[in-house]
Amino acid sequence: MATQQRRAVITGLGIFSPIGMDADSFWKSIVEGRSGIRPIKHMDVSEFPCRIAGDVPEFTDKFAREIFKHNRDHAKSLKMMARTVQLGVSVAQTAMVNSGIAKSGVDPTRVAVEFGAAIVHTEIEDIARASKIATNCQPGAIDMKIWGEKSLEEIPPLWMLKYLPNMPACHVSIMHDIQGPSNTITVGDASSVLALGEAFRIMQRNLVDFVLVGGTESKINPLNFVRQMLFQPVTPSHNDSPATAVRPFDRDRDGMVLGEGAAAFGIEELEHARKRNATIFAEVCGFASGFDRDRQGKTLARVIRKALADAGITPADVDHINAHGMGTQESDRWEANAIREVFGQSVPVWGLKGFFGALGPASGVIEMLGSILALRHGVLPPMLNCENPDPELNLNVHSRESRAIQKPYVVKINFSDLGQVGAIVLRRWDS
Amino acid sequence: MKQRRRVVITGMGVITPLGHNVPDLYQSQIDGRSGVGPIEFFDARSFPTNFAAHVKNFDLATALPNGAQWSFCGLNTQYALAAGRQALDDAGLLDNPRIDPENIGVYLGSGEGGHDFKSLVESVARATPENSHSPDARAFFQNSRRNFNGRHEYEMEMHTTTGRLAEAFNLQGPNMTCQTACAASSQAIGEATEVIRHGDADLMLSGGAHSMIHPFGVSGFNRLTALSTRRDNPQGASRPFDLHRDGFVLGEGSGIVVLEELEHAKKRGATIYAEMTGYGTTADSFRVTDSHPEGRGAIAAIRNALLDSELPNEAIGYVNAHGTSTKVNDAAETVALKVVFGDYAYKLPISSTKSMLGHLICAAGVVELIISITAMRKGILPPTINYENPDPICDLDYIPNEARPKKFDHFISNSFGFGGQNISLVASRFSR
Numbered sequence: 019m020a021t022q023q024r025r026a027v028i029t030g031l032g033i034f035s036p037i038g039m040d041a042d043s044f045w046k047s048i049v050e051g052r053s054g055i056r057p058i059k060h061m062d063v064s065e066f067p068c069r070i071a072g073d074v075p076e077f078t079d080k081f082a083r084e085i086f087k088h089n090r091d092h093a094k095s096l097k098m099m100a101r102t103v104q105l106g107v108s109v110a111q112t113a114m115v116n117s118g119i120a121k122s123g124v125d126p127t128r129v130a131v132e133f134g135a136a137i138v139h140t141e142i143e144d145i146a147r148a149s150k151i152a153t154n155c156q157p158g159a160i161d162m163k164i165w166g167e168k169s170l171e172e173i174p175p176l177w178m179l180k181y182l183p184n185m186p187a188c189h190v191s192i193m194h195d196i197q198g199p200s201n202t203i204t205v206g207d208a209s210s211v212l213a214l215g216e217a218f219r220i221m222q223r224n225l226v227d228f229v230l231v232g233g234t235e236s237k238i239n240p241l242n243f244v245r246q247m248l249f250q251p252v253t254p255s256h257n258d259s260p261a262t263a264v265r266p267f268d269r270d271r272d273g274m275v276l277g278e279g280a281a282a283f284g285i286e287e288l289e290h291a292r293k294r295n296a297t298i299f300a301e302v303c304g305f306a307s308g309f310d311r312d313r314q315g316k317t318l319a320r321v322i323r324k325a326l327a328d329a330g331i332t333p334a335d336v337d338h339i340n341a342h343g344m345g346t347q348e349s350d351r352w353e354a355n356a357i358r359e360v361f362g363q364s365v366p367v368w369g370l371k372g373f374f375g376a377l378g379p380a381s382g383v384i385e386m387l388g389s390i391l392a393l394r395h396g397v398l399p400p401m402l403n404c405e406n407p408d409p410e411l412n413l414n415v416h417s418r419e420s421r422a423i424q425k426p427y428v429v430k431i432n433f434s435d436l437g438q439v440g441a442i443v444l445r446r447w448d449s
Numbered sequence: 450m451k452q453r454r455r456v457v458i459t460g461m462g463v464i465t466p467l468g469h470n471v472p473d474l475y476q477s478q479i480d481g482r483s484g485v486g487p488i489e490f491f492d493a494r495s496f497p498t499n500f501a502a503h504v505k506n507f508d509l510a511t512a513l514p515n516g517a518q519w520s521f522c523g524l525n526t527q528y529a530l531a532a533g534r535q536a537l538d539d540a541g542l543l544d545n546p547r548i549d550p551e552n553i554g555v556y557l558g559s560g561e562g563g564h565d566f567k568s569l570v571e572s573v574a575r576a577t578p579e580n581s582h583s584p585d586a587r588a589f590f591q592n593s594r595r596n597f598n599g600r601h602e603y604e605m606e607m608h609t610t611t612g613r614l615a616e617a618f619n620l621q622g623p624n625m626t627c628q629t630a631c632a633a634s635s636q637a638i639g640e641a642t643e644v645i646r647h648g649d650a651d652l653m654l655s656g657g658a659h660s661m662i663h664p665f666g667v668s669g670f671n672r673l674t675a676l677s678t679r680r681d682n683p684q685g686a687s688r689p690f691d692l693h694r695d696g697f698v699l700g701e702g703s704g705i706v707v708l709e710e711l712e713h714a715k716k717r718g719a720t721i722y723a724e725m726t727g728y729g730t731t732a733d734s735f736r737v738t739d740s741h742p743e744g745r746g747a748i749a750a751i752r753n754a755l756l757d758s759e760l761p762n763e764a765i766g767y768v769n770a771h772g773t774s775t776k777v778n779d780a781a782e783t784v785a786l787k788v789v790f791g792d793y794a795y796k797l798p799i800s801s802t803k804s805m806l807g808h809l810i811c812a813a814g815v816v817e818l819i820i821s822i823t824a825m826r827k828g829i830l831p832p833t834i835n836y837e838n839p840d841p842i843c844d845l846d847y848i849p850n851e852a853r854p855k856k857f858d859h860f861i862s863n864s865f866g867f868g869g870q871n872i873s874l875v876a877s878r879f880s881r
Contacts, residue, residue, distance in 0.1 A: 062587035065594065126734065127749060135628070137561050137607060142584045145570070146577045153574035160570055162664070166495030170668055178669030179737050179867075183607070183628045188868030191732040197746065200732035200870045201636060204607035204628045212625055216640065219647060240586045241569070241593075248599035306649070308551070309615040309624040317621050320551060436612035438624045 026221045027447065028390065029296040030117025030230075030284025032109040035384055036072035036277055036374040040112070045391045047373065049399045049420075053261035054374045055275055061240055068252035070260040071238050072277025072375035074105070082108050092193050098176050099185065102138045105280035105380075106186030106234030107193065114194055117284035119228050122294045130198035130226045131190050132217040134209030134233035134379035135183040139241040144180075147172035186234050198226045203379075206434035207342070208307075209233060210281075210382030211442055215305035217285050218442075227290040232282035235378035246276055250376075251346045264376075265403040266343030266369035267350050267415050274345050277375035281383035300390045303427070304329025304443030311437055313348075315355030318439045322360045322429060325441035329427065333361045337425035337446075338398055338416060340389045342432050343369020344376060345403075353431065354411035366416035372402030382432045386444070389428040393446040396423045451759065456642045457879055459719040460542065460707030461819045462535025464528040466502035466700050466806055469512070470535060474816075475823040478831035479852040483684035483805050485698055490662050491566070498676040500683035501662045502700035502807030504528065519613065521600050523562020526610045528703035528812075529658035533614050536654065540707040540719060543618075547717065553652035554622025555611050556641035557705075558633025560659035560811040562605040568596035610658055622650040628811070631771070632866030633657050634704065635814030635874055639728035641708050651710040656815035658703035670699065673738075677774065687808075688835035689772035689801035690779045690843040697773040700807030704815035723822045726859070727758030727875025737868050739777050744785030746871040751789045751861065754873035758859070762790050765797065765875070766857020767830055769821045770847075771865045772801020773808055778865065783843045798855060800833040800848040814864035818874060821860050825878055828856050 031041050036054025038044030047054065055072045063069045079096070085108045086093040092111075096104050110131075114120060119129075148169035152161050179185065184202040191200045199220055203213040210233030217229040237246055246252075253273030256263030265271040283299075291298055306324035310317035326332060339361065342353055357367060370385045377384055392398045397420050404417035426446045433439040461471050466484030468474030477484070484502040493499040509516040512531035519530055533555075537543045542553070576588035603609070611626045623644050629636050634657025641655035661667075670676045677696035679686035687698040714721055731753065733746035740747070755762065770782055779801075787794045802820050809816055824830050829852050836849035858878040865871050 063590070065587065065590045127731070131732065137605060142573050142576075142589055143582060146573055146582050146584050149570040149574040150577045150579075153571055160567055162492035163495045165664065165668075166493065166497075170496070170671060173668060173672055175672045175674075176738070177672055179673070182630065182868065184630060184866070184868050184870070185737065187629075188732075188737050188870070191734045191869060192736065195734050197732055197734050197749065199730040200629070200868075201640070201730075202628050204626050205611070205624070206606060206608040208608075216625070219643060223643065223647070240584075240589055244590055244593045244597065245602045245605075247594075248597055249603040307623045307625065308554070309612070309621050311550075311616060311619060311621055317551070434608050434612070436608055437615065438608055438612065 023222050024224060025288035026218050026285050026302045027288050027291050028283050028299040029286040029291050030113040031299060032113030032116060033281040033384060033387055034074055034077050034105055034109050035279040036074055039076050041391060044387060048388055051402060053372060053402055055260040055263055057260060066247050067254035068275065069257045070263055070275055072275060073238055074278050077105060085111050098180055100138045100180050102234050102236045103185045105236060106133060106232055107189045109280040110190040110230055110232050110282045113282035113284055114230060118296060119284055124228055126195045126197040128198055128227045129196045130220055130229040131187045131196050131200045132213040132229055132231050133187040133202050134213040134382060135186055135202050136204055136235060136379045138181040138183055139239060140181055142240050144174060144177055190230060205438045207378055207381050208432045208434045208438045208440045209379035211430060211432040211440035212307055214442055215307060215440055218302050218305050221285060221287055227287045229285045230282060231285055232280065233380040233383040234280035235380040236278035237276040237378055238278055250274060262403050264345040264372045266345045266371055267407055267411055267413055268404045269406040269408040271345045271347065271350060275375035277377045279374065279377045279380045279384050281380060281387055283383060298447045300393055300447050301445040302442065303445050307440045309437045310439050313352050313437055315352050315359065318356035318433060319359040321439050322356060322441045325429065325443050329443035331427055333365060335425055335427045336365045336429055337423050338366045338368045338428055340385055340428055340430040341367050341369040343371050345371055350411060354413050358412060363414040366414045368398065368401050368416045370401060386430050389430065389444060393423055398423055454646050454648065455711035456645045456708050456725045457711050457714050458706050458722045458822065459709045459714050460536040460540025461722060462532040462539060463704045463816060463819055464504055464507060464532045465702040465816055466504055471819060471823060475820060478802055478805060478820055479829055481832055481834045481850060485683045485686065485807060488662060491664050493667060496667055497671045497678045498667060499680055502698060503662060504702050521604060522613055523604045524660040525560055525562055525658040526604065526613050529559065529610050529614055530617055532703040532705040533618065533654055536705040536707050537618055542707065550619045550621040552622055552650055553620050554624055554650045555614050555620050555654040556625040556637045557611050558627050558629065558637035558657040558811045559610040560661065561607055562609065563660065564663055564665050565597060565601055566664045572596050620654060629870040630866035630868060631810055631813055632864045632870040632872045633811040635864035635872040636730060638815060639730055639872060639874060642725045642728055645708055645710050651713040653708045654705055655708050656705040657812040659809055659811035660701040661810055662699055662701050685835045687774045687804045689774045689804050689833050690840060690847045691836055692838035692840040694774045694776060694779060696775055698807040700809045702809050703812050704819050706815060721879045723825065723876045724879045726877045727754040729753030729757060729873040731871045733869030733871065735869055740781050740865055740869065742781055744781040746869060747782060747785035747865055748788050750871035750873040751785060754861065754875045758875040760859055762793050764859045765861055766855065767860040768797055768799040769817045769860065769862040770799050770801045771863045772803050774803060780842055783845055786845065794845055798830055798846050798848050800831055802831050804834045818862045821862050822876060825857060825860060828854055830855050
C-alpha cells in the first residue's frame, strides 16, 4: 500500500430523486418521513402485480433543458439521450456547478469521471415502425429480408448511441472537458458504490485531483419495466399503500419496488480542495469489494471488515450503517448476517429504500447522500417502515426517532442480487 | 524504479473466431487467416452488412465439465466461462487448495447478454396500431409477458458474466465489470492490475466477453455507418490502414488472463508469460460519434502508459493497434503514434489483428493483448492482412500481409472505445 495516501473529500453534490430534486429537499423529505413511492401513472401497468414505483415526475424534457440553458449545444445534445442518460448528465451538471471546480483552473487531464450504470433499454417507440413493417402479425413471422430492406431506415441513425451505458460518463466528459480516466461500472445495484471505490483508488495513486462520481437509472420505461417484472422480487401487496411498501428489515417485509433517479458527487484531493476553499461535505476513507458466493453474508462481512481496515478504524468508530436494505426476506437476511457478524447490535442500521425503492446503479450515490447530509446536519432521522424489526435478524434498526450523530464514521453497503458486494467508509467533515 | 507490487500474467484463455485456445489462435494470426464469413445467427441477406467473424463450433458441453448447466447464460457469459476455465487451468489455479478464494477476484469488460429479438419485435408490432408510431403500453405488456423468458432476460444483465464466473470458480475477491465499449477489456485489465498493485488482491481474472452479432447489434452499427459494407469481399473487408477501408467487421468471443502479484507467482512456481508494466487511461472529451481527429486522448493514453512503465520510447518493439478499419480511427491512431514516438514511429512495426479477427468490441482488447504476448514469446509478429492500397496519411509500417520474425521485449496494445475512452497497455517480457 502507498505509504503516504492522498485523501479524498466530497466537494460537490447533485441529486434527482423521487423525494427531492436537490440536496435540501431530499434531506427535508427524510426528516419529515415522506416517501416518494407512488402509483405508476405514465403507463398502464394494470397487468402487473406491483403497480407502484419511485419515479421522478419533475424530471421532464423542459426541466433538463433548463439545467443546460447556459449552453445551447449541450441542451440540444439531450435529444440524443435516453432518459437514464439525461438524468445522469443533468445531475452531473448540477454537481459540477455545486463544486465550483471549473472555476479553479484545474488541469483537465487531472479530472476523471466514474459512473455506475446498467443496460439502458430502448423506448419501444424507436423500434415501433421498424417492427410493424417486418411483422405480419402471425406467430414466428418476422421477415428479416424486410427488416434489412425497409425497417432499418425507420430506426433513428444514432439509436445505439442513445442507449449505451457508457454514455452518461462520455457526455459528462465532453460537457466538462474531462480528459482523465473515464469508466462506467455495470454491476447492478452495487455499481455506484464500486464506481466511488475505483475513483478513490485513482485519486490515491495520484492520477487525478478531481473525479465526478455518479450513478443513474430509470427502470420504468415499458421495456425495462416488463423485463424487471419477470425477475425482480417486487412486493404485490402495497399497491394501495405505496408509502409503506418497502420495509427494510421489518418483520412484514415482502418485496422491493422499482424506481429511477440519479446523483453525483465531486471527489477531490484534500489539499487541492483546501487551496481553493471548497466546501467539503465529507471524506471518503475506505473501500473494499468482493463476491459473496453463498449469499449468506460471509464475504459481505469480510468486505465490511476490509473497508474498515482500509479506513484505519474499528466498528466502535461507526455512527451508523447505511444499509442496502432491499426489503425482501432473503436479501435482508443475507445482509443482517453480515452486519451482526461485524457489529453485533452495537451500531444502528439505517436503510433508505423505504423512501424511494431500489434504484439500481443509482442506489449507492443516492443512499449515501442521506448519510452525508446526516453527518453535516449532525442528526440521524429514523428510516421508514421498519415498524416491527424482524427479531430473526436481531439488528439494531434505527427506525423510531431522531438522534444526534454520535461518531464520525459511516459504512455504506450495497450489493447485487448475484453476490457482488461493495463497502465504502465515509467520515464526517468538521470544518 | 517505482516501488510497487509487480503484476504478471500467469494464465491465458480464449474463445475466438479463429481458435478456442491460445496456440490455435496465434497460429491463425501468423498464417494471416481471416475469421470472417456470412452472418449465421439470423438472416442478414438484406442488411447493408451481411458478414461477421463468428465463433465457430462452440460447444458448451465440451468447453467445460458439466458445461450444459450454464446453457441458460447469455452467449457472452458462456464464452467467458470457457475462456476463464482455460486461463485458470493454464495458471494451475483450478481446484488448487493452496489458493485462498478470498484472494482471487475478477474484473471484466463485458457486454450485455443476448437479446430476444423475435419476442421483442413481435410484442412491439402487435401493440402498435396500423399507421402509428406509438405502441400501446398495456398491449405491449400483455404480449411481452407472454413471450419473454424471465431467466433469459435476467442473463442479459451486465453483472451476470462476472457473477457466473465467480460462482463457477469460487472467486470471492474484488468483483467489477466495466462497459466502455471497445476499450472495456483493456480497461478492465488495467484497473485489475491496479487492484493488485494496491494490495486489494493477489490474483485477478481479467479480460472480457461480447457477442453482438444479432439483429439489434448489426442494425445499430449499420445505422451509425460504422460497419464495412464490402459484401462482395467479406474476408477482405477488415483492412485497417488501407486507403479503401470502409468500417469495421463485427466479431465475437472472449479472452481471459490471470493477473498475479509477482512474489505470489514465484512462490508457487507459476509460469510467467509477461509482466504488465504500463497502463494509461484517458478521455477524449470530444464527441460521442467520433474520436478526436488529432488523437489528443490517444496520445495522452499512450504517453501515460509509457510513463507508467518507465520505459523509453525506443524500448517498445511492437504496437498492436486498435486499428478498427474505420476511416477516422486509423488516421487518428496513426497521428497519435507519430506524435508520441516521433521519428521512431517509422521504425516501429504496428499491426491490427482486427484485420483477421474482426472487432470483438468489449473483448477486443484482451484478445489482442494475448496475441501480442504470444508474439513476444514466439518472436513472430502478426500481420495486418488485406493491406493493398497505401493511404498517404497512414504511412507507417503496418506489417503488411505477412507475419514477420522479430525479437522484442516490450509492446503496446491500444484500445479506443466509442464515446472517447482511450486505453493503452504496456506489457514486457518478464525479467527478475
